[in-house]
Amino acid sequence: MRTKNSSALYLMLCLALIFGIGYATNTLASDAANAEVPADVRFHDIVEVDFVMEHIKVPMPEDVMIIDSRPKRKKYDNGHIPMAVSIPDSQFDKMTDQLPADKNALLIFYCGGLKCPLSHKSAWKAEKLGYTNIKVFAKGYPGYMKVAENYPAVTVEWVKKQSDSKADMVIVDSRPKRNKYDKGHIPTAISIPDSQFDKLKDQLPADKGALLVFYCGGLKCPLSHKSAKKAIALGYTNVNVLAEGYPAWVAAYGRGESAAVASAKPASTATLKAGKEEGSIDTSTFVKIVKEDPRSIMLIDVRDANEFKTGSFETAVNIPVDKLEDQIKTLPKDKPVVFVCNTGARSGESFYMVQDVRPEMKNVYYLEAELTFKKDGSFEVKEPIS
Numbered sequence: 001m002r003t004k005n006s007s008a009l010y011l012m013l014c015l016a017l018i019f020g021i022g023y024a025t026n027t028l029a030s031d032a033a034n035a036e037v038p039a040d041v042r043f044h045d046i047v048e049v050d051f052v053m054e055h056i057k058v059p060m061p062e063d064v065m066i067i068d069s070r071p072k073r074k075k076y077d078n079g080h081i082p083m084a085v086s087i088p089d090s091q092f093d094k095m096t097d098q099l100p101a102d103k104n105a106l107l108i109f110y111c112g113g114l115k116c117p118l119s120h121k122s123a124w125k126a127e128k129l130g131y132t133n134i135k136v137f138a139k140g141y142p143g144y145m146k147v148a149e150n151y152p153a154v155t156v157e158w159v160k161k162q163s164d165s166k167a168d169m170v171i172v173d174s175r176p177k178r179n180k181y182d183k184g185h186i187p188t189a190i191s192i193p194d195s196q197f198d199k200l201k202d203q204l205p206a207d208k209g210a211l212l213v214f215y216c217g218g219l220k221c222p223l224s225h226k227s228a229k230k231a232i233a234l235g236y237t238n239v240n241v242l243a244e245g246y247p248a249w250v251a252a253y254g255r256g257e258s259a260a261v262a263s264a265k266p267a268s269t270a271t272l273k274a275g276k277e278e279g280s281i282d283t284s285t286f287v288k289i290v291k292e293d294p295r296s297i298m299l300i301d302v303r304d305a306n307e308f309k310t311g312s313f314e315t316a317v318n319i320p321v322d323k324l325e326d327q328i329k330t331l332p333k334d335k336p337v338v339f340v341c342n343t344g345a346r347s348g349e350s351f352y353m354v355q356d357v358r359p360e361m362k363n364v365y366y367l368e369a370e371l372t373f374k375k376d377g378s379f380e381v382k383e384p385i386s
Contacts, residue, residue, distance in 0.1 A: 036115035079152035176349030215242035217343035281365035311373030
């Protein structure tokens with residue numbers, strides 16, 4: 001007959017066995033994630049693809065950096081996780097100035113998969129430099145690309161190489177047409193503004209396996225990413241994003257092609273100082289108004305709601321550009337209206353949208369500048385490459 005003590009001992013042994021098996025299973029799973037990487041190289045903090053995808057933002061937060069440890073020309077240029085920066089492990093010591101100044105910033109290293117030690121090696125180097133929040137995505141770029149809806153980012157060097165070799169490639173400019181594409185774009189690119197994607201999607205090739213490259217206004221511009229996801233939803237299987245966008249192309253190869261645009265500005269009763277571009281507000285004038293008398297204008301932030309939540313002007317109202325058309329009739333006549341976004345792309349599109357719907361409105365402007373909101377509530381305005 002089993003006593004109470006023997007029953008309790010039996011139960012404890014069973015629990016110990018169960019937890020022991022669970023621990024061993026977790027340990028084996030962890031070891032399997034690094035099975036091909038030597039034990040003395042493996043980094044201790046491994047994350048999965050879901051963790052990486054949670055931290056891919058446009059623009060990227062100041063305290064997060066995703067780092068590609070593979071060689072740049074042979075690997076990174078041909079395809080990398082969007083918004084990742086290239087710091088090859090072989091060049092790590094020469095490129096430490098690219099790492100965040102904040103040693104508590106989240107660093108996510110990756111390379112070529114479970115057999116690749118480069119991300120682990122770079123992670124150890126970063127830890128020696130004093131960084132305290134380091135992760136390794138051991139499954140790397142192959143692990144990221146296994147997720148069906150994911151797409152790679154490419155560089156301007158890769159796009160130029162494909163273009164020079166006459167590759168069967170369709171380059172799509174996701175920026176607004178009149179205030180961006182018409183003034184300059186990558187040669188051979190077609191204009192499909194993200195806000196007009198559904199109306200213009202018939203311009204995409206019939207072949208769903210065709211090579212597509214979307215771009216917009218740079219690392220702070222989400223338009224190309226939004227369009228890429230829409231193309232994937234339509235069934236396209238070879239979708240890429242040039243995340244550095246048109247500014248990187250201009251820096252490397254010049255302004256590219258431009259379409260003829262009207263040079264004369266329409267008659268205006270504007271009370272604010274105009275900028276160089278049609279419809280734009282003078283940057284210094286804008287900054288002064290926002291700091292000294294922000295309620296003298298109606299300030300409309302036309303970014304998406306999730307972007308607006310990360311920071312904006314205290315007096316700004318949020319009307320995303322793809323929802324603006326239905327609200328244009330409600331805009332005031334007795335106060336200047338100024339549209340803002342990250343890069344001047346969506347704000348410029350908003351200006352032209354007002355011109356189409358309510359041409360009688362003359363006191364309407366947009367900020368043609370790169371706009372960054374800091375964590376402390378301040379902001380920075382930088383003249384962009386148009």
